[in-house]
Amino acid sequence: MKKKYLFLLLVAGVLTFFSACKKEGHYNALIITGQNNHNWKASSPILKQLLDQTGLFTSDIIITPEKGGDMKTFNPNFSKYDLVVLDYNGEPWTAKTDTAFLKFVRNGGGVVVYHAADNSFPEWKEYNRITGLGGWGNRNEKSGPYVYYKGDEIVRDDTSKGIGGTHGARNEFLVKTRNSQHPIMKGLPANWMHGTDELYSLLRGPAENMEILATANSGNRGLNRPAVPTPAGAAAVAAAAAAQAARAARTAPGAPGAPVAVPARPSQPARDEPMLMTITYGKGRIFHTVLGHADEGGGPAMKCVGFIVTFQRGAEWAASGKVTQEVPFDFPSAAGAVLRPDFKEITLDEALANIGSYDIAKSTKNLNCLRYHIRKVAGDEQALLNIEKKMVYILQNKDATVDSKKLLLRELSWMGTDYSIPAIKELTSTEGLKDEAGFALTRLQSAK
Amino acid sequence: MTNNSSRREFVKRSAALVAGAIVLPQIIPSTALGKGGKLPPSDRVVFGLIGAGSQGMSDLRDFYRLDNQVQFVALCDVDASRLSAAKEAVDTANKSKGCRTYGDFRELLEKEKLDAMLIAIPDHWHGIIYSSVVNKKINVYGEKPICRTIKDGQTIVNAVKKNGIVWQTGSWQRSQPHFHRACELVRNGRVGKIKSIEVGLPDGGRGIGTPPVQDVPEGLNWDMWLGPALKVPFRGVSHWDWRWILDYSGGQLTDWSGHHIDIANWGADLEHTGPSEISGAGVYPPEGIYDAPFEYDFLCKYANGIEMRVANASRFPLGMGATWYGDLGWIHVDRGNIISASDPKLLEGEIGENGIHLYQSDNHYQNFIDCLRSGKPTIAPVEVAYRAISVGLLGEIAMTTGQTIKWDPVKEEIIGNPRASRLLSRPYRQPWTLPTA
Numbered sequence: 001m002k003k004k005y006l007f008l009l010l011v012a013g014v015l016t017f018f019s020a021c022k023k024e025g026h027y028n029a030l031i032i033t034g035q036n037n038h039n040w041k042a043s044s045p046i047l048k049q050l051l052d053q054t055g056l057f058t059s060d061i062i063i064t065p066e067k068g069g070d071m072k073t074f075n076p077n078f079s080k081y082d083l084v085v086l087d088y089n090g091e092p093w094t095a096k097t098d099t100a101f102l103k104f105v106r107n108g109g110g111v112v113v114y115h116a117a118d119n120s121f122p123e124w125k126e127y128n129r130i131t132g133l134g135g136w137g138n139r140n141e142k143s144g145p146y147v148y149y150k151g152d153e154i155v156r157d158d159t160s161k162g163i164g165g166t167h168g169a170r171n172e173f174l175v176k177t178r179n180s181q182h183p184i185m186k187g188l189p190a191n192w193m194h195g196t197d198e199l200y201s202l203l204r205g206p207a208e209n210m211e212i213l214a215t216a217n218s219g220n221r222g223l224n225r226p227a228v229p230t231p232a233g234a235a236a237v238a239a240a241a242a243a244q245a246a247r248a249a250r251t252a253p254g255a256p257g258a259p260v261a262v263p264a265r266p267s268q269p270a271r272d273e274p275m276l277m278t279i280t281y282g283k284g285r286i287f288h289t290v291l292g293h294a295d296e297g298g299g300p301a302m303k304c305v306g307f308i309v310t311f312q313r314g315a316e317w318a319a320s321g322k323v324t325q326e327v328p329f330d331f332p333s334a335a336g337a338v339l340r341p342d343f344k345e346i347t348l349d350e351a352l353a354n355i356g357s358y359d360i361a362k363s364t365k366n367l368n369c370l371r372y373h374i375r376k377v378a379g380d381e382q383a384l385l386n387i388e389k390k391m392v393y394i395l396q397n398k399d400a401t402v403d404s405k406k407l408l409l410r411e412l413s414w415m416g417t418d419y420s421i422p423a424i425k426e427l428t429s430t431e432g433l434k435d436e437a438g439f440a441l442t443r444l445q446s447a448k
Numbered sequence: 449m450t451n452n453s454s455r456r457e458f459v460k461r462s463a464a465l466v467a468g469a470i471v472l473p474q475i476i477p478s479t480a481l482g483k484g485g486k487l488p489p490s491d492r493v494v495f496g497l498i499g500a501g502s503q504g505m506s507d508l509r510d511f512y513r514l515d516n517q518v519q520f521v522a523l524c525d526v527d528a529s530r531l532s533a534a535k536e537a538v539d540t541a542n543k544s545k546g547c548r549t550y551g552d553f554r555e556l557l558e559k560e561k562l563d564a565m566l567i568a569i570p571d572h573w574h575g576i577i578y579s580s581v582v583n584k585k586i587n588v589y590g591e592k593p594i595c596r597t598i599k600d601g602q603t604i605v606n607a608v609k610k611n612g613i614v615w616q617t618g619s620w621q622r623s624q625p626h627f628h629r630a631c632e633l634v635r636n637g638r639v640g641k642i643k644s645i646e647v648g649l650p651d652g653g654r655g656i657g658t659p660p661v662q663d664v665p666e667g668l669n670w671d672m673w674l675g676p677a678l679k680v681p682f683r684g685v686s687h688w689d690w691r692w693i694l695d696y697s698g699g700q701l702t703d704w705s706g707h708h709i710d711i712a713n714w715g716a717d718l719e720h721t722g723p724s725e726i727s728g729a730g731v732y733p734p735e736g737i738y739d740a741p742f743e744y745d746f747l748c749k750y751a752n753g754i755e756m757r758v759a760n761a762s763r764f765p766l767g768m769g770a771t772w773y774g775d776l777g778w779i780h781v782d783r784g785n786i787i788s789a790s791d792p793k794l795l796e797g798e799i800g801e802n803g804i805h806l807y808q809s810d811n812h813y814q815n816f817i818d819c820l821r822s823g824k825p826t827i828a829p830v831e832v833a834y835r836a837i838s839v840g841l842l843g844e845i846a847m848t849t850g851q852t853i854k855w856d857p858v859k860e861e862i863i864g865n866p867r868a869s870r871l872l873s874r875p876y877r878q879p880w881t882l883p884t885a
Binding site for chain 1: 651654658678679729734736737738739743760762763848850866868869873875878
């Protein structure tokens, strides 16, 4: 018994030693949570997982006292950390903690402001200089201007009277990149569909030293994607617009079916509202994402690859000023939101293990993963051959679906080698795959 | 019947028409009558149409808007309902019931004698149908992009050269004054020596998932619609929306290559060459039957040092259109009469007598008719159209392979990359083959 404890102590000691040694390119992060009008018990472990799975962070979660609790016990040692992630919207901290936090940021500590953290501390001036923009908590014109995009121009001087912070019904919406050269945004699509979330709008705050990286249009209900010039696309847009008009009519005062005695939401001008921002405060770098409303288990807003990846990249930038993470293959486009059920990027092996059960109505994520890895190893014959062998294995697997084999034949048609040929020839006499196998064989043999 | 006798008969019939007698509504094409095939100025051009969809009918109406210069006598479509609607429209325009209809272009080519063919069909059919028509020595007004693959394009270009026909590509921006003006300014050095070019093309729209297999609409010959493409069950996507499926098109990228890349090439004098190096990346949809990239971004390097970046418009501050950047500034041009510059002075003043004056056309359709009569090249000849779409297609190959593609624009082949070379063509489904000139 004694021995075992000794061993554990030793292990703990070694671990402490390693975590105390700061490696270049490795960062310690502290997630602050414990009070929030959102489900912080759901969000904070997910945020930790997202940070840790980058391989760049070792992160801790610190939970404040409950509402009404003794805030004196909340006394984080900021100096141990490179990054603080704020998942907190609650009662004021002690002056001592406030001071320590500000000192941490001023001295170059990184901060990620996550979703409702920008609701917190409406009265704490310096906090609002760190978040740049905030909402609710009786924020109004005294909190600072509204900041948004009008066409391609940023508007920073809208000091008109009005509330700070609102959002419409939750929905998928299109996020538009505004600064494709910023390290956080480099290589991301110009537009991508975000998983169902609250679209924060009418935020206001000091907005000093603040740059907007991405916006979304608050007038949309997932429809501000560029119109497709197709009858089908036009019909869909028209139908959705009609549905929206119908919704508006239903909720108009006095309209039949209008909810009774529900205070009207503040009017919400349709404009391009900031979704992702960077702020500098002293030497500190802040990444502010309004995305990621947490449901139990995370929900679509947190499972969205767009949220996950911008959070991870934003965290690295805030901690270090650079982004070394690659853009993953499953980053969404305007075509539609992409969710990761378990928050992790699928690996090539997982994709290959699952691709055989593909049918055309399913997500092509496994195939997209495969294609991504084929492109990634382009030029490396051995690596390509290894992938090819696994593809051929699926082609020969009697349990693999016809649809999966069709997709694989398309890929092999250009990237395959002689290794694939016998298996493809075999399929030229298989019902349902003759054409695709013939296609692959012809193309494969067109250049060697 | 010899050409001479048919000529006499035509003259006779024409005389009868003038005299007000009732004649069979048979029209004999003028270019079929004599050698050399130039069209006398007084005769109407006898046209056929392959592809009676929205683009084909829009082009057809534009030809009829030219004061009594054309007559469509034969129409072809794989969708019977479109065909009958087109016949109705054409018969009304012709004030005659004699316009003939076909469900198979091969039958049309077998039976009809025509001056010209208007062709507006999905891209995967271009290689076969353009070449087949051209090999019949029929002049063509063909929609862009002129090919789905580089090999299709080379086959079409060779067929046009060999048969000596007049070819006009539907890249109508060339016949708009402000596009012409922008290109001419750039050619005359207003931006100085060109260093780089940005070409912004539309962003992809939304996906539709995978609609269920459904009954083919009555009258649509689905097997013929697919033609050389792989056989797939009908899921409600055929007309128009074929553009978002890689078997038939390369999406917005290839659809618009024939417009803004074409203009970029015109301004930079790259119309008869191609890039030597291409690299880039696309963003592909996560599900559904639309598989063309929704975003795309690739860089083409030319032997003369110019770099052309082609991407979906959201990636550029100036959005859609072509922008030439030189050591003296930039000029940007787009649809909607948009022309702008780093300094408005770059856009002022006339081009002097000794300056470079680009081919001018103020009506794309009239230009085709004029060239049929003069035998001169059109404003959007086939080789130039091929060079425009080949940029898009090479970009597609670079994005598919993830590699930097080295291209020999003279020999028109990919250098040292068999995998990428395989993507220069698409195998055809039996029994279809690419016709040789």
